[in-house]
Amino acid sequence: MMRTETRFPAIAYGPDSRICIIAGGGDLPAVIAEDLDRQGIRPFVLMVAGEPDPEAGLERYDHESLTLEEAPSLVKRLRRRGVTHVVMAGEIKRRPRIAAMRPGLGLLRHVPAFLRALSSGDDGLLRFVVEWLEGSGFEVVGAHQIVPDLVATEGQFGKVSPEKTDWRDIDAARLAAEAIGALDIGQGAVAIGGRAIALEGIEGTDAMLARVKDLRDHGRLAGKQRGVLVKCSKPGQEARTDLPSIGPRTVDEAHAAGLVGIAVEAGSSLVLNGPEMIGKADALGLFVIGLPPREPRHED
DSSP, rough: OOOOSSOOEEEEEOTTOOOEEEOOOOSSHHHHHHHHHTTOOOOEEEEEOOOSSSOGGGGEEEEEEOOOOGGHHHHHHHTTTTEEEEESHHHHHSSOOOOGGOOOHHHHHHHHHHHHHHHHOOOHHHHHHHHHHHHTTTTEEEEHOOOGBBOOOOOESSSSOOOHHHHHHHHHHHHHHHHHTTTTOOSSEEEETTTTEOOOOOOHHHHHHHHHHHHHHHTTTTTOOOOOOEEEETTTTTTTTTOOOOHHHHHHHHHHHOOOOEETTTTTEEESSHHHHHHHHHTTOOOEEEEOOOOOOOOO
8 A cells, every 4th residue: 555645643642631532423433442542541432322333332431421412511511521632533313403402601602603504514513513612722633633544545455456447436436426525415425337326415324335235136226236435525624523434344335235346535534443444355355445635626
C-alpha cells in the first residue's frame, strides 16, 4: 500500500486531559476506547441510548447513557465529568423528537440554528453540534486524530486485485457517491455493470448492502455479476465527526450482496480492524483498495 498524506493532525494530551467518546453504533467507538486504553488513557463513554452495539463492551469503561432528547444537558454532563476533549463516533440512526426536548439556558439562544440544523442533512447537524461544543469550551477531535493508523492508505490492501471491468464499477459508484455526498445524503454507492444501482441514504451502508442482497435474491439483478461498493467523504465535510468507514462487517455484507470489491477514498476514510478485515476479504475473494483523493474542483 502507498502511504497517503492526510490533512488531519494528531492531538497531544496533557496530564489533565479527559476524553469523552460520544458513542453511537458500529465498531468505531470500541476501537477508539481500546486504543486510548492501550495508551493508558481511560476514556469516559457517553452512550447514545439505543445506538451502541451490546457486544461492543463499552460498559467496562466509565460511562453514562444519554437519550437524544436529553441532548440539551450534554454540556452540563461533560463539565461535571471534567471532560476536555470530545470525539463523536458511530452511527446514530434517528433524530431527536423536538417536542420531548427541554433546552436549557445554555442552548436556548442556539434554538433557531438547531432547528435549521435538524432540517438539514447529517453533516449540517453535526456541524452545529461541533460548534456548540467548541463554543462551550471543549476541544472536538476526530477518531483519526486519536488513532491515526485508522486512516485509509492508497493502493491495494490485500491479495485480491480488481479486474479490468471492475474499474468501470469503481468509477460509476464513486461518481454516484460524490453526487449524493454533495447533497449531504450519504457517503456510499454500489455499481454493477458500469451503472450505479444503489445509493446510501440516512439508514447507512449496512441497509444499502441489504437492499442489494434483496435485489439479487428477488432476481432484479439477474445476469448482473460482480459489483463494487465505493465510499468517500462528502465535499467540504466536517471531518471530525463522520468520516466514511469500512471494516470486517462491511466485507461480510458486501460478500453477502454478491459484490466482489470495496473501494474507499484514501486519506479521508477510516479502516476499522484492518488486519481482520483484510484477512476476511482475502478468504472471501474480495478486493479492498484505497483510491487516490479527488483533486478539489474550482469554479471558473
